[in-house]
Amino acid sequence: MNDKHIAEYLIEELINNKNTSIKTKAVKIVEQKSNFKNKDIVINLNPLAWRSLIDRDDKLLDKSTNILDYYLKKQSLNISGLENQYTEALKWIKTEKWEIKIENLTLGNGEIYVKLNKSCLINSVIRDAIKLNEFYGKRTDGGNFFIKINEDTESSLTTTRLRLLKNTCENVLKALGYAIEENAEHKLFLTTKSQGKIENGFDRCLCGVVKNPVSNAKETGLSYSQYLEQKIKLVREANDSRPVDEIEDQQLEMIAQAVITFEFMSVKPSHPCFIKVDSDADKAGTCNRGGTFVLYNLARITKILNKFQYEVDSGKYPELWDIDKVDLHLLDSEEEWNLIYNYIYDYPFILKRIIEIEANGHCKIHPQLLSAFLLNLCQKFSNYYRRCRILTDGRSQLLQEMMRRIYLLKALQIVFTNALEILNITPISRM
Secondary structure, X not given: OXXXXXXXXXXXXXXXXXXXXXXXXXXXXXXXXXXXXXXXXXXXXXXXXXXXXXXXXXXXXXXXXXXXXXXXXXXXXXXXXXXHHHHHHHHHHHOOOOOOOEEEEEEOOOEEEEEEOHHHHHHHHHHHHHHHHHHOOOOOOOOEEEEEEXXXXXXXXXXXXXXXXXXXXXXXXXXXXXXXXXXXXXXXXXXXXXXXXXXXXXXXXXXOOEEOOOOOOEOOOOOHHHHHHHHHXXXXXXXXXXXXXXXXXXXXXXXXXXXXXXXXXXOOXXXXXXOOOOOHHHHHHHHHOHHHHHHHHHHHHHHHHHHXXXXXXXXXXXXXXXXXXXXXXHOOOHHHHHHHHHHHOOHHHHHHHHEEEOOOOOXXXXXXXXXXXXXXXXXXXXXXXXXXXXXXXXXXXXXXXXXXHHHHHHHHHHHHXXXXXXXXXXXXXXX
């Protein structure tokens, strides 16, 4: 598995700094669309966009006309003219021995468009996900961390949100190789109160309360168990828009818990979130968005993979080919590349972005990134599912394509399952 996103390697190369983040306006990861076919990464040439990434004592940036000029001057090369700078910089960058290869760089209007070698990335990413399975996205090189919450005695739902934030962030930290221990180097105190003393060594993380949408005030009258019962009822009644077929009460409760988790975790921790009251709009939302939507799409993938195995056992399909015999690099349609590049490849780096440790040692958390990641992935997979047939009639000329797509679905299943584990959500095999 790659230690860093290719965009991070590019940033590090351009500014000669090994401690960078892609949370910057200097470089943008592009989601594939028809008008972005040759743009996987966009580099901003304006030196001002790079200022926050470069040491303040480094005056060379102020003397550079663009980031390529700065990069070349760092190599003791003084080359004038953007075209000449681009040509020379391209030579240097293409010599790098990164696992993910760069296919080409082209100049745009104040930007450089980076096109990656799709075959290289697709082969690497799918194999990594399949090989690592439940360990995909996990690391072993973290430090130590401790998170504490200040429970809200007035609001059961606000306390529930604080616990969800704590548990999710701890799961992310464990996945990144951190040990959770009280005498940790990094300590975070989750609280809804902006004032008041906190223990020495802790950073205060101010969190929003759970509000009632009618009163716009903190919800204090509804307990978590009562709210959960409301959600279970809504999930049961939502059959009209998305059938819940023969699901036991325990599974209904698991779905309802997932719905609440996404409601509370899809908002920035510092912002308040609102309960969804019993209404027709909420019935539709409970069924078509959030936790239900994510569980439904994972169940859909699982159903396809189970159907494939059933057809293998019945003799209609051959056994799944060895991955080395499958032309994975041909998973290069616009929809497939989007799923692989923006979701399977990016999943490990999403986890890294959730926990932000600043240069001064202070910590910030962004757990809403994982919820957004899963919801966007569901939308993209739904589009792909509607347009592409996964299981074929078994004719030999279609087997190669089917085997490729089965491996794609297996990799997506791994990403879904691992991400839901971070959120303490149990997948539902059939919905």
